[in-house]
Amino acid sequence: MASIEQLAVDNVRQLTPYQSARRIGGNGDVWLNANEAPAAPNLTLSDDALNRYPEPQPEQVLTNYAAYAGIGTDQLLVSRGADEAIELLIRTFCGSDDNILYCPPTYGMYTISAQTCGVGIKTVPLTADWQLDVDAIKANLDNVKLVFVCSPNNPTGNLLKREDIEAVIQACAGRAIVVVDEAYIEFSPEANCVELINQYDNVAILRTLSKAFGLAGLRCGFALASAEIIGLLLKVIAPYPIPVPIADLAAQALTPAGINAMQQRVAELNDNRQWLLQQLEQCPDVAATYPGAGNYLLARFHDAPKIFAALSASGVIVRDQSKQLGLDGCLRFTVGEWEELERVVDVLVRHSREGGNP
Numbered sequence: 143m144a145s146i147e148q149l150a151v152d153n154v155r156q157l158t159p160y161q162s163a164r165r166i167g168g169n170g171d172v173w174l175n176a177n178e179a180p181a182a183p184n185l186t187l188s189d190d191a192l193n194r195y196p197e198p199q200p201e202q203v204l205t206n207y208a209a210y211a212g213i214g215t216d217q218l219l220v221s222r223g224a225d226e227a228i229e230l231l232i233r234t235f236c237g238s239d240d241n242i243l244y245c246p247p248t249y250g251m252y253t254i255s256a257q258t259c260g261v262g263i264k265t266v267p268l269t270a271d272w273q274l275d276v277d278a279i280k281a282n283l284d285n286v287k288l289v290f291v292c293s294p295n296n297p298t299g300n301l302l303k304r305e306d307i308e309a310v311i312q313a314c315a316g317r318a319i320v321v322v323d324e325a326y327i328e329f330s331p332e333a334n335c336v337e338l339i340n341q342y343d344n345v346a347i348l349r350t351l352s353k354a355f356g357l358a359g360l361r362c363g364f365a366l367a368s369a370e371i372i373g374l375l376l377k378v379i380a381p382y383p384i385p386v387p388i389a390d391l392a393a394q395a396l397t398p399a400g401i402n403a404m405q406q407r408v409a410e411l412n413d414n415r416q417w418l419l420q421q422l423e424q425c426p427d428v429a430a431t432y433p434g435a436g437n438y439l440l441a442r443f444h445d446a447p448k449i450f451a452a453l454s455a456s457g458v459i460v461r462d463q464s465k466q467l468g469l470d471g472c473l474r475f476t477v478g479e480w481e482e483l484e485r486v487v488d489v490l491v492r493h494s495r496e497g498g499n500p
């Protein structure tokens with residue numbers, strides 16, 4: 143007789159689930175580990191017709207986001223966070239003989255979603271300066287249907303060069319879709335790749351309300367792509383993926399007033415990021431800092447476990463990235479309120495004064 147465990151498909155039995163910030167947890171009052179916004183926008187439920195199923199794709203959210211992004215509503219899909227869009231792309235384009243390709247160190251959900259779906263994985267590491275290794279990607283496209291690239295890249299923080307992204311798209315023409323993950327693009331809006339969806343039919347862009355819009359709890363994300371790609375994704379997505387209250391609140395967050403508030407929050411957080419970077423650069427425990435283009439900064443420490451513990455003991459929770467390829471000793475700091483970052487700096491200053499640095 144098979145155990146219940148043995149009844150599960152092999153790829154699920156072998157799966158280590160995504161170690162999300164919430165799953166890892168921690169004890170503290172300053173949460174700088176999940177790249178969330180420090181405060182939520184003020185929204186109020188206005189639609190209480192919960193006896194009815196929602197629209198398959200909420201019209202007002204589509205209209206507002208399409209206007210914000212400068213695309214047509216037929217080039218847009220609303221999903222349960224960008225994470226659902228990642229999985230939908232894999233389920234739509236990859237069978238069991240196909241692969242996704244991604245470039246570590248980067249966001250962890252590409253690999254988890256592929257594993258969950260029983261799809262193969264190829265990795266081509268980023269170069270030493272965390273850019274795309276275009277030639278190596280080109281050399282590894284056999285049986286690849288989706289190439290995930292992330293800009294600003296999480297957790298390194300840098301933007302990818304647009305000419306490299308475009309070179310990969312061209313190399314993938316007729317064989318694979320390139321997915322540009324722009325979860326943090328509002329913090330560096332000039333670098334957005336949205337016009338590529340009009341130039342190439344094999345591009346999809348991921349966006350979310352979780353980061354700059356301050357609505358991680360809402361679970362609302364987007365895929366932007368040709369109408370043809372969106373049509374395929376709509377065949378695969380659940381019939382009623384976006385609950386009525388989510389559509390209601392998301393549409394409010396995407397009004398001109400909501401977008402304006404987001405942009406003000408971004409300006410403030412970008413200033414805070416610059417301040418934190420300067421502080422980290424002066425810290426003797428820090429081995430290297432990296433300028434970031436999102437709402438987070440990566441820093442390499444001489445003794446990261448000790449710093450992590452010192453922060454944690456003071457109630458400051460950051461993200462340990464030291465297990466990622468090439469990120470030995472690296473911690474990632476979400477850029478929060480200035481007072482929160484001051485707490486980080488206080489701990490670091492106290493630690494180095496106590497002779498913590500080697």
Ligand SMILES: *Cc1c(COP(=O)(O)O)cnc(C)c1O
Nearest residue numbers: 223224225249296325350352363
């Ligand atoms: C946070 C994040 C996502 C997922 O966003 P959700 O919309 O909350 O699912 C996707 N990609 C990257 C790079 C992220 O950091």
